[in-house]
Amino acid sequence: MRGINGCGIGLRRDFIEEFTQTQERPDWIEITPENWFYTPHRYNEYFEPIIREYSVVAHGVSLSIGSPEPVDKSFLKKMKAFLDRYKIEHYSEHVSFSTLYGKQTYELLPLPMTQSMVRHLCAKINQVQDALERPLILENASYYISPYSEMREVDFLCEVLEQSNTRLLLDVNNVYVNSINHRFDADAYIAHIPAKRVAYMHIAGHCEYPEEELLLDTHGEEICGKVWDLLERTLKTHSAPVMIERDNNIPKLDVLMQEFRTLKRIVGGA
Amino acid sequence: MKIETTAMERFIEIIAGDETLINPLHNRYQVYRDMVYHRFYETITNIYPILSCRLGEQLPILIREFQSHGATSILMSDMACEFGEFIKQHPIGKTLPYLEDTVWLEWSEMVLLLEKFEENKSVFKWEGRYKLSSSARLRQLSYPIYRGDFESIGEYPLLLFYDFDEEKVYFKEISSLGYDLLIFLENHNIQETLKQISKHYGVNEKNLKEPLEELLNQWCEKKILIKEV
Numbered sequence: 001m002r003g004i005n006g007c008g009i010g011l012r013r014d015f016i017e018e019f020t021q022t023q024e025r026p027d028w029i030e031i032t033p034e035n036w037f038y039t040p041h042r043y044n045e046y047f048e049p050i051i052r053e054y055s056v057v058a059h060g061v062s063l064s065i066g067s068p069e070p071v072d073k074s075f076l077k078k079m080k081a082f083l084d085r086y087k088i089e090h091y092s093e094h095v096s097f098s099t100l101y102g103k104q105t106y107e108l109l110p111l112p113m114t115q116s117m118v119r120h121l122c123a124k125i126n127q128v129q130d131a132l133e134r135p136l137i138l139e140n141a142s143y144y145i146s147p148y149s150e151m152r153e154v155d156f157l158c159e160v161l162e163q164s165n166t167r168l169l170l171d172v173n174n175v176y177v178n179s180i181n182h183r184f185d186a187d188a189y190i191a192h193i194p195a196k197r198v199a200y201m202h203i204a205g206h207c208e209y210p211e212e213e214l215l216l217d218t219h220g221e222e223i224c225g226k227v228w229d230l231l232e233r234t235l236k237t238h239s240a241p242v243m244i245e246r247d248n249n250i251p252k253l254d255v256l257m258q259e260f261r262t263l264k265r266i267v268g269g270a
Numbered sequence: 271m272k273i274e275t276t277a278m279e280r281f282i283e284i285i286a287g288d289e290t291l292i293n294p295l296h297n298r299y300q301v302y303r304d305m306v307y308h309r310f311y312e313t314i315t316n317i318y319p320i321l322s323c324r325l326g327e328q329l330p331i332l333i334r335e336f337q338s339h340g341a342t343s344i345l346m347s348d349m350a351c352e353f354g355e356f357i358k359q360h361p362i363g364k365t366l367p368y369l370e371d372t373v374w375l376e377w378s379e380m381v382l383l384l385e386k387f388e389e390n391k392s393v394f395k396w397e398g399r400y401k402l403s404s405s406a407r408l409r410q411l412s413y414p415i416y417r418g419d420f421e422s423i424g425e426y427p428l429l430l431f432y433d434f435d436e437e438k439v440y441f442k443e444i445s446s447l448g449y450d451l452l453i454f455l456e457n458h459n460i461q462e463t464l465k466q467i468s469k470h471y472g473v474n475e476k477n478l479k480e481p482l483e484e485l486l487n488q489w490c491e492k493k494i495l496i497k498e499v
Contacts (some may be wrong), residue, residue, distance in 0.1 A: 018324065034344075034345055034346075037345065038345075038347060038384035038385070039384070040384055041382045041383070041386075041434075041437050042431070042437040062344050065477075066278075067278075068271060068275045068278065072344060075344050078346040089406075099277065100278055100279065100282045100343050101281065102340075103286070103340040103341070103342065104340075104341045104342060104343065104344065105285070105286065105306045105309070106306070106309040106310070106313075106346050106349070107302065107305050107306045108343075109278075109281065109282075109285075109302065109412070110281075111274075111278075112277045112278065113273040114273070114274055116273075116274055117271050117274050119273070119338075120271050120274070121491065126430065135499055144301050144302065145282070145298040145299065145301075145302070147277040147281040148273060148274060148277035212301075214298070214301065216301070245464060
């Protein structure tokens with residue numbers, strides 16, 4: 001990915017002011033574009049210089065690529081205007097759906113994993129790429145139930161990547177969470193993904209619901225040892241930029257930067 | 271895609287609806303149901319803290335009702351606007367009549383925090399036309415909710431404005447004279463407005479000019495009022 005190398009973090013409003021003052025700098029940043037479509041004035045003075053100074057990936061949450069209906073053209077127009085305005089070349093989204101016939105849930109919902117869905121996704125990916133005039137990078141999402149499936153998740157994902165000729169945002173935490181919730185081998189899953197298809201990676205925290213024997217992909221906790229270990233093993237076969245994604249329960253930047261140092265050590269040692 | 275679409279329809283029906291789930295504590299549909307509800311709850315309570323507090327135990331019920339009614343805005347902040355409209359139309363407004371004012375106040379504050387404005391500062395003179403800046407909102411409320419009073423029905427003109435120096439939204443309770451002045455300015459130039467106000471209040475123009483000028487200067491200074499070019 002042009003301009004995206006090494007280790008990054010997700011820029012959040014919660015620490016944007018601290019971010020402009022810190023000496024320790026990530027190599028690149030990721031932003032959620034929908035959160036910056038309307039930027040409160042007090043954040044703009046920080047956001048604008050940061051976004052122009054750093055290499056940036058825009059990681060969307062509202063595309064709903066798997067919905068049966070066409071992607072909302074006005075949304076794509078707004079997204080393109082945002083990406084163009086800040087000269088952001090890289091745009092990623094989730095393999096999921098969040099809306100059905102215009103009714104929004106604002107949550108990343110699981111798709112039926114079928115050949116028919118693969119074809120549907122490929123057609124929509126083309127529409128999105130044409131409208132945005134940029135490649136779309138796809139993320140493996142976490143899921144707790146599958147509405148209807150005739151394929152393994154990893155096969156479904158690889159089919160989509162191959163048929164649409166797109167690259168993957170490999171979320172290592174999501175692989176881990178899904179591997180526990182759906183009882184598969186996380187290492188085998190990652191080994192199945194062609195290294196050349198991986199554009200960049202996410203690493204994040206999750207929480208446990210022991211009474212339900214379930215891990216929840218919350219992005220609101222520290223990254224656990226098992227996920228760090230999985231990342232370490234992944235980097236041995238899949239070399240790609242990695243970033244820390246923290247969306248909830250966001251700590252002070254110096255706390256997050258402690259995790260960032262761990263990430264740098266792991267990536268540096270890979 | 272027929273089977274897939276049906277499966278997705280059913281999935282949404284389960285998580286957005288209120289049908290009883292088998293063994294809900296160990297049902298993963300319940301996880302999604304909770305997650306979707308949480309998205310709505312978090313956004314709505316962030317944008318409407320006063321409204322949420324006043325609705326109390328009614329809030330979760332209304333959010334679930336709103337969810338099954340269906341939010342259509344792609345962005346969550348816009349969904350909160352839809353929720354405000356839903357509340358304004360809802361029969362609960364008959365028992366809690368201050369809700370409409372509350373929705374207006376909290377949503378306007380949100381819009382003023384997010385909208386991009388031209389920072390135009392005008393120097394006031396008794397000539398030309400002046401208008402309320404896009405960084406300000408004016409409304410005559412029926413309840414002084416900004417004082418925490420949800421009982422005293424009446425007429426309470428309120429000016430809400432973005433303070434560019436402090437980067438915050440402030441509200442200012444204004445007099446009926448101030449309110450009428452801003453309303454007249456919508457359709458008249460400043461000289462005509464002075465005449466109209468003078469006639470309306472039965473006060474000599476000369477005696478009105480000084481206090482009005484002080485007010486108009488303050489508003490121009492705060493970029494609440496801008497000169498039309």
